[in-house]
Amino acid sequence: xxxxxxxxxxxxxxxxxxxxxxEILLSKGIFTINLLGSPGAGKTTLLEMLIRELxxxxxxxxxxxxxxxxxxxxxxxxxNIQVVQLNTKGVCHLEANMVKxxxxxxxxxxxxxLVIENVGNLVCTASFDLGEDIKITVLSVTEGTxxxxxxxxxxxxxxxxxxxxxxxxxxxxxxxxxxxxxxxTLGEDIKxxxxxxxxxxxxxxxxxxLKKLIKENKLAGEKN
Amino acid sequence: xxxxxxxxxxxxxxxxxxxxxxEILLSKGIFTINLLGSPGAGKTTLLEMLIRELxxxxxxxxxxxxxxxxxxxxxxxxxNIQVVQLNTKGVCHLEANMVKxxxxxxxxxxxxxLVIENVGNLVCTASFDLGEDIKITVLSVTEGTxxxxxxxxxxxxxxxxxxxxxxxxxxxxxxxxxxxxxxxTLGEDIKxxxxxxxxxxxxxxxxxxLKKLIKENKLAGEKN
Numbered sequence: 209x210x211x212x213x214x215x216x217x218x219x220x221x222x223x224x225x226x227x228x229x230x231e232i233l234l235s236k237g238i239f240t241i242n243l244l245g246s247p248g249a250g251k252t253t254l255l256e257m258l259i260r261e262l263x264x265x266x267x268x269x270x271x272x273x274x275x276x277x278x279x280x281x282x283x284x285x286x287x288n289i290q291v292v293q294l295n296t297k298g299v300c301h302l303e304a305n306m307v308k309x310x311x312x313x314x315x316x317x318x319x320x321x322l323v324i325e326n327v328g329n330l331v332c333t334a335s336f337d338l339g340e341d342i343k344i345t346v347l348s349v350t351e352g353t354x355x356x357x358x359x360x361x362x363x364x365x366x367x368x369x370x371x372x373x374x375x376x377x378x379x380x381x382x383x384x385x386x387x388x389x390x391x392x393t394l395g396e397d398i399k400x401x402x403x404x405x406x407x408x409x410x411x412x413x414x415x416x417x418l419k420k421l422i423k424e425n426k427l428a429g430e431k432n
Numbered sequence: 433x434x435x436x437x438x439x440x441x442x443x444x445x446x447x448x449x450x451x452x453x454x455e456i457l458l459s460k461g462i463f464t465i466n467l468l469g470s471p472g473a474g475k476t477t478l479l480e481m482l483i484r485e486l487x488x489x490x491x492x493x494x495x496x497x498x499x500x501x502x503x504x505x506x507x508x509x510x511x512n513i514q515v516v517q518l519n520t521k522g523v524c525h526l527e528a529n530m531v532k533x534x535x536x537x538x539x540x541x542x543x544x545x546l547v548i549e550n551v552g553n554l555v556c557t558a559s560f561d562l563g564e565d566i567k568i569t570v571l572s573v574t575e576g577t578x579x580x581x582x583x584x585x586x587x588x589x590x591x592x593x594x595x596x597x598x599x600x601x602x603x604x605x606x607x608x609x610x611x612x613x614x615x616x617t618l619g620e621d622i623k624x625x626x627x628x629x630x631x632x633x634x635x636x637x638x639x640x641x642l643k644k645l646i647k648e649n650k651l652a653g654e655k656n
Binding site: 246247248273274276277279298299300302327328329330331332335348350351352354355358359360361374375376379380 | 447470471472498499500501503522523524551552553554555556559567571574575576577581582583584585597599603604
């Protein structure tokens with residue numbers, strides 16, 4: 209049982225640190241998203257689209273998780289918002305202590321939305337909370353209909369699932385019917401957006417839903 | 433440094449067990465592939481195609497790694513070959529001790545090729561050898577050209593990289609030129625096959641290359 213205990217300790221330490229991160233973010237009125245998905249699901253492109261849709265009205269900062277490179281952070285930096293790169297140096301997921309370090313590098317004033325883009329991984333990323341308000345998982349139709357059932361935890365923990373690359377739907381055997389059926393067994397209340405970043409489909413609807421969540425977060429913060 | 437030491441111990445234990453697995457497989461004249469890739473890269477479909485191409489000439493067995501389900505093993509079972517399901521119960525990669533258990537459930541007589549399909553993951557799966565002769569990584573063009581540079585270890589350790597879903601190439605911004613350029617910086621000798629399982633492109637070439645490796649393995653075994 210040794211390995212099991214090590215893992216449990218790691219997760220408990222992480223939980224404490226995630227709660228501390230959440231306290232800080234809450235006190236600054238920042239709504240925080242943990243953005244998840246497979247490698248190549250289209251997380252960074254979706255994030256670029258979102259930023260363009262929201263940045264005139266909403267203060268946005270991004271923490272970019274990656275194993276070794278700063279490729280994604282370089283892309284986000286072009287949107288002229290604050291970005292911090294976190295290199296996990298081979299670890300397959302972000303942990304709360306890494307995010308704590310990144311928060312120290314951000315100017316949290318005038319930020320309404322913080323997006324933490326996690327490492328591309330459908331497994332361990334689901335187990336390590338970072339201090340976020342919600343998790344969003346991006347699933348591209350090219351990955352196949354079977355993914356929610358094969359990787360249930362990450363979908364169960366997501367408030368929103370974005371079905372991405374809808375422009376490729378006709379070229380795949382992805383079944384939206386089966387997807388909705390499976391996703392409902394994993395969570396009655398999971399909100400789904402069908403999106404294409406190339407076809408600019410569903411982005412506006414997704415962005416305005418997030419705007420609503422960010423506004424509710426602000427109001428809740430002011431009441432406290 | 434505590435965490436680092438735990439990881440090092442885990443990897444050292446795993447290496448010992450992987451070597452023991454390899455000894456067993458070698459003594460039976462079995463050529464073993466560790467099949468890797470993102471969730472949805474198309475590993476199982478590629479494996480189905482390969483089995484159909486090879487099974488008349490070559491004895492094949494499969495070990496299917498998955499978090500919780502037996503979906504993939506059920507698919508492979510339809511090809512009328514021996515399959516063992518390994519459920520990692522949430523662990524994001526297979527380890528050598530799991531494969532050791534699976535080997536005990538297989539009848540290794542008359543097997544020339546064992547394929548171990550790993551959990552869909554480009555990170556940790558690269559660090560845990562299972563006792564295989566070679567690693568093969570499947571990358572679908574819909575995942576994006578940047579993946580080899582972002583997840584270098586798994587590509588560096590692969591003898592073969594299969595560029596899959598070539599039928600979708602025209603619908604993506606995947607650049608084969610950039611891919612080959614990057615893959616050459618990661619390994620001069622990495623063999624690449626461009627494949628489409630839907631279009632039946634490149635499968636025969638890939639299968640006959642594997643057949644050559646399996647035959648060489650047999651000959652090397654007989655010499656010992």
